[in-house]
Amino acid sequence: MSKTVARASLSIVFVALLAFLGVDRYLSATETKAAEGLPKEAALERYGFFLEEVSREIGIDFHHQAPVLDSKLDHIMPQVASMGAAVSIVDFDRDGWQDIYVTTSKTGEANALYRNLGDGRFEDVAPELGLADVNRSGTGVSMGGVWGDFNNDGYEDLFLYKWGSLELFRNDGGKGFTRVTEGSGLPAWSNVTAGIWLDYDRDGNLDLFFGSYYPEDLDLWHLEHTRIMPESFEYARNGGRKYMLKGHGDGTFTDVTEELGLLDQRKWMMAVSAADLRGTGYPDLFIANDYGTDDVYFNENGERFVDAGEATGVGFAPKSGMNVAFGDITNEGRYSVYVTNISEPGVLVQGNNLWVPEPGSSPTLRYRNMASTFKVDMGGWSYAAQFGDLNNDGFVDLFMTNGYVSADRKSSYWYDFSKVAGGNRAIISDARNWPAMNGRSLSGYQAKRLWLNTGQYRFQQVAQAVGVHETYDGRAIAFADLWNRGTLDIVVAHQRGPLLVYRNTTAEDRNWIAFDLEGSESNRSAIGAQVELHWAGNRQLQHVSGGSGYCSQNQRPLHFGLGEHTHVEKAVIRWPSGRTQVLDSPAVGTVHHILEPSERESEPV
């Protein structure tokens, strides 16, 4: 080849490559814009389900209000006061219908408990039951609430975490709630953004794990200084502490954080969830940290937690973790973990993490981030995400919400944000150095993602096609079968926005089965119990969670889609007590209410 030909050929390749990048950019933008909704029948035929936003229609009219903090933060208030819209599902009165608890975050505003009336409508009963007026001046404001039966009386109690005074409410037989915070052992004040129930030592009493986002001694309404921001966008260690409170079954708790080895870091914890990741029978902790790496803590027989972030491979690449959700995405009886982060084209492209366990790595456990391979990497400024089989095809899908600050559509704060975020700690950590937002948006008006699991190691984004068009700043997501129809409906809480309810309609030929577990020797909420369902060569694992996603909690019953299959081989239940129960050929199309059997009745482990 002559040099001239070589140079000409190279020039052609060079220009073609640049052109390809340009075309790819154009197509990518076009794809986003062209995401139009399908008619209901077409969506049902193509994807097997269709979603309709029905909140007003069913009697839900709730609008989250953001906190108003110390005036020293006025210039960046939208980004500092950017959390607090949470949602959790509970059947608080045990009437067989799933209810909704939702928080707001402005002083004086009321949280809501939407009781499911069973006729398709909901009614806010929080004021009369004592769960509304929880954002009083001087007590801080709500960030989220999770439900767990701490006294094992059969009724779910509420742990309300706040930036401020944390609260514990005892459920009095579904008729009302009594505030039992005093003497419970909860810290008097903290700035908690994530909290869950779990039974870390399997003693049958629920424990609490939560973390302070800002330092726990900070009163965000009365700041003595403005050095409250993270010291780094990727390696911040100036956040709040974590808390593990051991429950005694009577509404009292003991702080065991230090003795369990969980008091060593001050990362900015945004989300946490617990599951038995290694098959040890004990729940491990997976934590998503803002401004840092994700964390994994292995539970060593309920006696201590061991930091396994780097050992598992998740503790190296720092991002902006906001969510932890577990899902058996390949029907192989193991959990992958989905952590959301921030992706803003051309500015900050972190990509979300899908941590998939390497085969055969349990109990040592090694993860690989396979978000790109499974096509679930690119979101936006992402918050909550949950796994659940939304089209009942036998594979869990992934629903995720996006959007940070939606204000002026024509002006963005991203330039100023990136200008300071890369600065030295002396600059970035002081709120005074942050340019004023002046009504500008920051990753605002972002579309949600609904990734349909194709069952072939990749997901397909169908949110807009199946009816999800709203672009409020999403925070929390909870799945629940709100109308007992055998489908998972979706509830989404938005910062400074409405609570939306997406009613799900699935194709008629899709079957399902669900399990509503109740512990006896185990904690009565059965938090930590696992069901492994075997059908038609599939083996899907789910567990009862005391909180997952971001400031979210799904319904207690475990829902499995079965596709067109009408027969289930067996369901293997592993209770937190260590007992194993096998249900042979359970009927499909129904919710099985299972009481933990006595030791004599259970299968040998």
Added chain:
Amino acid sequence: MSSSSSRSWGIRYDSRYTAPLLITAILLGGHLSFGILESYKAILIAIGVSMITELALSRLIRGQWPHLASAYISGISVGILIRTPLYWPFAVASFLTIASKYVLRYRGRHIWNPSNFGICAMLFLAPHVVAPLSVQWGNNLWPMLVIWILGAAIIARFRRFHICATYVAGFFLFAFVRTWFTGDSFLAEIAPITGPMYQLFVLFMITDPKTTVSSKSGQMVVAFVIAFVEMLFRLGEVVHAPFYALFVVGPIALLIEIVRKDRAVRAEAVVAESAA
């Protein structure tokens, strides 16, 4: 940077390895202390594609085997300065970086700084998958000072410190000017230069001997103009302001120099002809 070698205790040291060694030290120091790399795979792809492309193109187009120090630096620069959870952008950026040296030429010189071109192409054409390194390595002052001091000392040995100094002085001056327009604090305006991206940009990118003008005063003027154009981009809230400023100013400065030299040569030729 000028090529020279020294011999002591029988070991020959080629000074062209100094810059690669420095950037490798920065890379390793940054990664071992703060884990700056998302994965070794990405940086190895960037370096590998860069060096293979250099080998292949030099052999095919120039008919000679190249010294790979420059391609190595370009590969590391690409590997550090772009951020993406995907792997292919590292390969594409490295290829574009090296290929630009062979395609975008005028009068026998490549006119764009190679890694600047590759990075700008990715940031402009593939922003949906690529972002620049924009965050601090641990936000700790001491590693930053060590890198600046060490880097400055080595750059001074190559007699190019005046470029870095002029640019940094210009950046601070224009940061102060920007505060008049933006109303933001001076600390906010100088925040970017305290990050690692600027360490690489100032020490390695704007000092590239192949794409800077030849006179010392010219180099200082160009560095100052880069800082000025960067200010204009920043006032327009362009996130990638320093890269785009170099992308615009660098080739124009070179073209002006080439044209002026051509005219001078032609004028000398005319004078010589007249004299003859």
